[in-house]
Amino acid sequence: MSFLVxxxxxxxxxxxxxxxxxxxxxxxxxxxxxxxxxxxRFNRTNAAGIQTEWWFHYFGxxxxxxxxxxxxxxxxxxxxxxxxxx
Amino acid sequence: xxxxxxxxxxxxKQGDTIAAALYRNGQRIxxxxxxxxxxxxxxxxxxxxxxCLMNVDGVPNVRVCIxxxxxxxxxxxxxxxxxxxxxxxxxxxxLDWLMPVGWYYKTxxxxxxxxxxxxxxxxxxxxxxxxxxENREYEHIWMHxxxxxxGGGWAGLQAALDACGKGDxxxxxxxxxxxxxxxxxxxxxxxxxxxxxxxxxxxxxxxxLRDSSCFGLYEDYLLGILQRNPHPxxxxxxxxxxxxxxxxxxxxxxxxxLFPNNDLPGVMLSTGVLRLLHLYGVSxxxxxxxxxxxxxxxxxxxxxxxxxxEVVAALxxxxxVSAIGHGCVRGIRTLSSVxxxxxxxxxxxxxxxxxxxxxxxxxxxxxxxxxxFLPSSxxxxxxxxxxxxxxxxxxxxxxxxxSKRAFVCFCSDVSSQDLCxxxxxxxxxxETLKRYTTATMGPCQGRMCQLSAIGVCAHETGRSTxxxxxxxSRPPNPGVTLGALAGPRHHPIRRTPMHYSHEKLGAVWMxxxxxxxxxxxxxxxxSEEKECVLAEYHAVREGVGIIDVSTLGKLDxxxxxxxxxxxxxxxxxxxxxxxxxxxxxxxxxxxxIILDDGTIxxxxxxxxxxxxxxxxxxxxxxxxEWYLVGTAWDVHIANVTAGYAAINVxxxxxxxxLGKLTDCDLASSAFPYMTCREAEVARIRxxxxxxxxxxxxxxxxxxxAESAESLWNGLLQAGADYKIRPFGVEAQRLLRLEKRHVIVxxxxxxxxxxxxxxxxxxxxxxxxxxxxxxxxxNAGADTSRERLIGFVxxxxxxxxxxxxxxxxxxxxxxxxxxxxxxxxxxxxxxxxIKPAQAKEGAxxxxxxxxxxxxxxxxxxxxxxxxxTRLRL
Numbered sequence: 001m002s003f004l005v006x007x008x009x010x011x012x013x014x015x016x017x018x019x020x021x022x023x024x025x026x027x028x029x030x031x032x033x034x035x036x037x038x039x040x041r042f043n044r045t046n047a048a049g050i051q052t053e054w055w056f057h058y059f060g061x062x063x064x065x066x067x068x069x070x071x072x073x074x075x076x077x078x079x080x081x082x083x084x085x086x
Numbered sequence: 087x088x089x090x091x092x093x094x095x096x097x098x099k100q101g102d103t104i105a106a107a108l109y110r111n112g113q114r115i116x117x118x119x120x121x122x123x124x125x126x127x128x129x130x131x132x133x134x135x136x137x138c139l140m141n142v143d144g145v146p147n148v149r150v151c152i153x154x155x156x157x158x159x160x161x162x163x164x165x166x167x168x169x170x171x172x173x174x175x176x177x178x179x180x181l182d183w184l185m186p187v188g189w190y191y192k193t194x195x196x197x198x199x200x201x202x203x204x205x206x207x208x209x210x211x212x213x214x215x216x217x218x219x220e221n222r223e224y225e226h227i228w229m230h231x232x233x234x235x236x237g238g239g240w241a242g243l244q245a246a247l248d249a250c251g252k253g254d255x256x257x258x259x260x261x262x263x264x265x266x267x268x269x270x271x272x273x274x275x276x277x278x279x280x281x282x283x284x285x286x287x288x289x290x291x292x293x294x295l296r297d298s299s300c301f302g303l304y305e306d307y308l309l310g311i312l313q314r315n316p317h318p319x320x321x322x323x324x325x326x327x328x329x330x331x332x333x334x335x336x337x338x339x340x341x342x343x344l345f346p347n348n349d350l351p352g353v354m355l356s357t358g359v360l361r362l363l364h365l366y367g368v369s370x371x372x373x374x375x376x377x378x379x380x381x382x383x384x385x386x387x388x389x390x391x392x393x394x395x396e397v398v399a400a401l402x403x404x405x406x407v408s409a410i411g412h413g414c415v416r417g418i419r420t421l422s423s424v425x426x427x428x429x430x431x432x433x434x435x436x437x438x439x440x441x442x443x444x445x446x447x448x449x450x451x452x453x454x455x456x457x458x459f460l461p462s463s464x465x466x467x468x469x470x471x472x473x474x475x476x477x478x479x480x481x482x483x484x485x486x487x488x489s490k491r492a493f494v495c496f497c498s499d500v501s502s503q504d505l506c507x508x509x510x511x512x513x514x515x516x517e518t519l520k521r522y523t524t525a526t527m528g529p530c531q532g533r534m535c536q537l538s539a540i541g542v543c544a545h546e547t548g549r550s551t552x553x554x555x556x557x558x559s560r561p562p563n564p565g566v567t568l569g570a571l572a573g574p575r576h577h578p579i580r581r582t583p584m585h586y587s588h589e590k591l592g593a594v595w596m597x598x599x600x601x602x603x604x605x606x607x608x609x610x611x612x613s614e615e616k617e618c619v620l621a622e623y624h625a626v627r628e629g630v631g632i633i634d635v636s637t638l639g640k641l642d643x644x645x646x647x648x649x650x651x652x653x654x655x656x657x658x659x660x661x662x663x664x665x666x667x668x669x670x671x672x673x674x675x676x677x678x679i680i681l682d683d684g685t686i687x688x689x690x691x692x693x694x695x696x697x698x699x700x701x702x703x704x705x706x707x708x709x710x711e712w713y714l715v716g717t718a719w720d721v722h723i724a725n726v727t728a729g730y731a732a733i734n735v736x737x738x739x740x741x742x743x744l745g746k747l748t749d750c751d752l753a754s755s756a757f758p759y760m761t762c763r764e765a766e767v768a769r770i771r772x773x774x775x776x777x778x779x780x781x782x783x784x785x786x787x788x789x790x791a792e793s794a795e796s797l798w799n800g801l802l803q804a805g806a807d808y809k810i811r812p813f814g815v816e817a818q819r820l821l822r823l824e825k826r827h828v829i830v831x832x833x834x835x836x837x838x839x840x841x842x843x844x845x846x847x848x849x850x851x852x853x854x855x856x857x858x859x860x861x862x863x864n865a866g867a868d869t870s871r872e873r874l875i876g877f878v879x880x881x882x883x884x885x886x887x888x889x890x891x892x893x894x895x896x897x898x899x900x901x902x903x904x905x906x907x908x909x910x911x912x913x914x915x916x917x918x919i920k921p922a923q924a925k926e927g928a929x930x931x932x933x934x935x936x937x938x939x940x941x942x943x944x945x946x947x948x949x950x951x952x953x954t955r956l957r958l
Contacts, residue, residue, distance in 0.1 A: 002308035014328075019708065027676070030860055037860050041677050056708050064708075064715050074305045082715045 003074040008081050009061035021054025023047075024066055048072055055079070089159045092169075096161075099367075104150035104161055105131065105138050106366035114351045114414045116140070116150070118166040120528070121211055121499035122179035125170070125413050127351025128370075129496070129534075131358035133261065133564075134339050136497045136529040139213060140164060145222065145321065145567075146214025147529065152297075153314070154263065164214040171413065175210055187504035187523050188511065213529070225316065225323040226573040231257040231293070234309055234329040236300045236442060239267020241472025242335030243286050249333070250291045257327060258292055259311055261299045267337055268357070271364035274385050295325065302561025303332060303446040307467060312566050322570040331467045332446070336439035338458075338473040341537055343377060343434050343485050344492035344502055346408035352415030353430045356386050359395075369394045371429025375418050376400040378433025386433055399425050403485045435481045437537050438474045444559035452552035457481025458537075459556050483551050484541020494542065495535040497528020502542050509546040516543050520557050531563045582636035583731045583794035591812055598815070599701035601637040606814040615816070622813035623820055623908055626780055630737035631813040632801050635786065636794065639684070639703025641696040641710070642726045647719035648694045652686060655713050655857050657840060657849040663688045668760045668775050671696070672848040673706065674858035678839040682706050683830050685786075687762040687775050695762070695773060695788070699830055703727055713857070730773075731794030735801060736784030736821075738958070743805040744785060750774070752785075759957045768800035778956030780821035781949055820905045823914065824949035826876050833874060833902040833916050843874045844945065872899065873924035876948060877941040879913040883934035891917050892931040892938055898923065901932060907948055914948045 004012040023045055028036045045051070048071060055065045067079035087098045091108060098107035105116065105128055115125040116138045126137040133152035141162045142148040150161065166173045178185075186192065194200040233249035235242045238260030246258045264270060265283050286292055295313055302310040309332065311325035340355045342348055354370060356378070362368045374395050376383045383400040390397055399418075407419040409430055417426040435457060443461045444450055451462035456476040464470065473479055490503035500523050513522040516539070525539045526532030532539075536557065544554040580600045582588075593604035594615070606618045625631040643651070649661030656671045663669055668687040675681050682705070684697040698706040707725055714721055735744055741752045750765035751757060762775045772789040789797050802810060819829075828834060828843060839862065840849050850856075851863060879885070884906055891899035904915030915932075923930055926945050931938040947953075 002304040002306060004306045021712070028860070030855055032860065034864070037676070054712070056711075058708075062711070064712055 001074065003076060005055060005057075005065075005067055005076050006079050007057050007060055007065060008079060008084070009063060010057065013057070013060060017057060017059040019056040019058045021056055021064065024052040024054055050077070087155055087157045089155055089157070089161060091161045092163070098155040102155045102366055104140070104142065104153050104155055104159075106151075106362065106368050107155055108150070108161075109362065109370070110366075110368045115170040116351070117163065118170065118173050118176070119349070119499050120165070120213070120497060121185070122182060123166070123173045123176040124179055124349060124499070125173075125176075125351055126349060126496065127414065128354060128362070129342065129358055130340070130355050131361040132339070134530060134533045136534075139529065141214050146216060152262070178210070187500070187508045191522075222569055223320045223575075224567075224569045224573055225320045227323060227325055229257060229293075229325055229327045231255050231327060231329045233257075233331045233333060234259065234327060235333045235335055236309075237267065237335035237337055237472070237474070238262065238265040238294075238296075239335060239337050239472065240269055240282075241337070241474075241477070242267070242333070243282050245333040245335055245471050246286050246292055247282070247289070249331075250289050254291065254330075256289075256292045257295060257329070258286065259295045259298050259300050259309075259327075261297065263297050265294070265296075271360045272357070273389055298325065299564050300442060301564055301566050303442055303468070304561070307332060310562065310566070312564075312570055322567060324566070324570045324573065331469070332442075334440070334442050334468065334470040334474050335472050336442060336474045338436040338438045338479050339533060340432075341434045341437055341534055342493075342496070343403050343406075343432050344487035344494065344538055345377075345403070345406045346487075346489050346491045347411070348409060348432075349493045349496055350409045350411050350415050350430075351413065352411065352428060353409055353432060356382070356389075356431050356433045359429070359431050360389060363390075363393055363395075371395060371427075373398050373427040374429040374431050375425055375427045376431045376433065377403055377406055377418075378431075379403075382433035386431065390431075395429070398427055408489065435484065435537055436473070436479050437533070438476055438479055439533075440470065440474055441531075441559045441563050443468055443470050443474075444556075445561050445563070450556050452550075452555075454552075455480075457483045484538045484544075486541055486545055494538045495523070495525035495528060497530050497535070498524045500525040500535070502538075505539060505542040506546050509543060514543065514547045516540060516554050517557055519543055526557060529565065531565070532557065580637075582634050583791045584634050584636070584733075584798045587795055587798055588634065588812070593814065596815060598637060601700060603637060604634065604812070604814040606816045607812055619814075619816045619820065620908065622811055622817035625809065625811035626737045626782055626813060626817065626821055627909070628738065630735065630739035630743050630805055630808050630810045631817075632798070632805070632810060633734045633736070633813050633815075633818055634731070634798070635734050636731040636791075637700040638727075638732055639698030639700065639706060640725070640727045640730050640732070640788065641698065641703075641707060642724045643694040643696060643710075644692055644722045644724075645720035646692055647717075647721050648692065650719055651710065651714060651717075651721050652694060652696075653853060653856060655710060656686070657856060657858065657862075659850045659853055660686055660688070660694070665690050666761050666763065668762050668777055670848055672840055672845060673709070674840065674862070676857055676861065678858040678861035679836060680830055680834045680838050680840060680843060681709070683828075685775060685777055687773070689762065689764060689773065695775075701831075729791055730788045731791045731797075732786055732788045733794070733798060733801065734779070734784060734786045736778070736780050736782045738783060738955075739805070739808040739810075740782070740784050743801065743808055743810060746804040747800060754957065768797055768804075770797050772797070779825075779827055780818060781825035781827075781947075781953075782821075782955055783958045784956070819903070820907070823903055823905050823916070824907050824909055824947065826916065826947040828874070828916070829903070837871075838874075842872055870921060872918045873921050874902075874916060874918055875924050876944045876946070877901075877915055877917055877930060877932065878907075878910060878944060878948065879915075879932065879934075879939055879941045881934075881939035881941075883937075883939050884913045885915060885932045885934045885939075890933040891919050892933060893919070893923055898930065909949045919943075 006012050028040050055067050065079050068077040117126045129135040129137045131151045133149045138151045139147045140150045163170045232254035234257045235246045236259045246256050249256045298311050298313040300311050307329050309327040313323040316323040340357045359370050362370045405420045410417045438458050446465050448464040449462045450459040453460045456479045460476045461470050492502050508523050513519045526536050544551045588604045592608040595602050596605040652660035671684050671686045673682045682702040687695040747768045770789050770793040772787050775786040885901045885904045889901040899919035901917045907914040928943040932941045
């Protein structure tokens, strides 16, 4: 694994500066069923292809980012601060 | 220069490699083969074949043909007993009929058989032995370049200058110690003008990495490069080179021809012969027979004219029956006669070295014109130049032998017969053939054998070479030592600001995540841990003690909405915490599992001071930041862990000692339990939290790191009249255990929720929302799994952490912490057990040193159950 993540604050940086935070997914509401919570906690899409992910720029700006990555080629298509979407 | 070979001194000349010096001194056998222990001599002399692997200064599998001699180095052969010339295990070549291709799969059909045979096979077959005790240094460095050129031959030098011309910063990687490629030893390659090399070497934009093998091209153009002997202090250096463009100029290498005994010492590739002659001034032999196409033979004759080598014959491969000799070449048998000679020079097919472009994702296609696989498509920023791209390479592909008893794969002794058998058995795809026979999988990674293997496979299956295709290239190639990947031995340690004061006080250290903390203080050199810990314990319970708790994670939260954030991520409520108050804080994940704990003090309306456990700081910080994302809340989190040191002053006399150093009113009426103040102690601005992890009156004082040592020593001085004593982690753990205070991740694990840990008081389930509520709202009623309880051992002994709890002869749980309690005069501890026994006074058994010892369950703290002492 050696790809670069285009941090919106710091520019293209080695992935080793970042901590992976998993796939971006909707947190279930308090009213959600046990099954929905279990699905959220234990199941992952594990997509082979384009996936939106959380990344924390640990050795950089120390901000949580969202990045759109192709999990097959490890190409990061773009990355942005959450809320400043697309 | 001198070095040792098998404990004998060998003389070497300046510029010699180990192999050149040994050859000059008459050594002909350099290794014994992997499986049959056949004698093997120098073949490629360029670090590409597996024939010269030796142990150098304790490092196994070193290619001695490219390793320069250092004065005094110790070289020894491997995989041969008792010596290279006489190897008892060469008997295995007489038993080859016992070991057909796929021998492992055919013989070890039952797992047990393999277990029985494995130790013997490991001894008999294989490469060098790893010595774990060896003291070697490896380095890592990171570099950047606009353009990286791999290969320092004619094409690479030109490419480097071209890139410089465009203003690029260039790194030139060459696996030899001198630039120039094959032009250094081959007249026909055309001379590289000394001027070209000088221009590259002196160009300010070129950085040259010599003796460096590029073993992989990874995502986003990261090149992995292994540099040998970068300086006397390091054996190898791993270069992480991030580059914009890559120019592959790795050239072409020569491969062997197939005929019986083609692996005899004395059968050498023509490039190997020329390298020995022209680079090291070593004559490889006296009477030589050249085997190769008539054009190649003619070219080579020109190269050899004027040297000490007499060419007695030139043969085309079709004429050769076999090489003759035992241990070294005595002659060559042709279809018509036997020619005596001591050297067979093989002009084998030249193979463009395209591995780097292929493993980067480029495709390869067979070119009839070149007789080679060449890149047909390349990743965007990769280009291939020179012989690697087929320039000047002509050939017809693999030469197929008359006899099938020729070695294709020198690394693992695979003959052409083996390949034919495997194909007949159905392994007729080049990828399955490779896996079944292990051809191309040895130390040379297919450099010597891939073309031949493809040729045999194509011939046996009746397909063309293009249809047969080529196996997938994967990094690393060439192989990389694990030491180089692991890098330097470097273990960073965090020290608290009082570290050297602890040292003077006789601290015995323990590691806690990155930090080093005093485990206890050895007051006299002769004193033992047990008595020191006990003395520290009594100081805190009866007098006063101080402990350095600087390793606690400390977060300073400011802003109007801090309460909202803390309410969300901690189970307790913090928005209603009044200024100047402190509350215990427990953090759970979405599943209600305990993640971390600490204390939260509200310093004023807009400022909270949060502590975390030592190891979890970074996690908690990221966790808080994550829950802030998208909220637009006014919260700013600063990690002040290194900025603040912290000292806990505890014990009945702590108020008296502190009172000497501060004007702050410390009376319980003015500064009660679970409150905080910003104050001055010993003229240092501090944050004081009145909390009691150890169960006595006490204050946790957070002060600026730079003043910590002065505060620590001030406290020791002020407390001298009260016999103040520093205490370490071990005493602290004993003190807290008597109070039944839980340590997260010691007494809890990855399945523990607060109800099970008997901490329901820390969960405000009526809060509208917090992390973990969805689960805890249901799990609150359900404690059917396990409960954390305290126990007092009624018998004698001390259970180990992790000891089994037994009820009615059945395993019923486990001990998480246990210590001898001076106040109870018995061993006490915490344990997870089934809920049925989790009742005050229930009887359980705990295993101590293999015996069951009875114990009583308690749900109360062992010491001061009402908590009156810490409120005094």
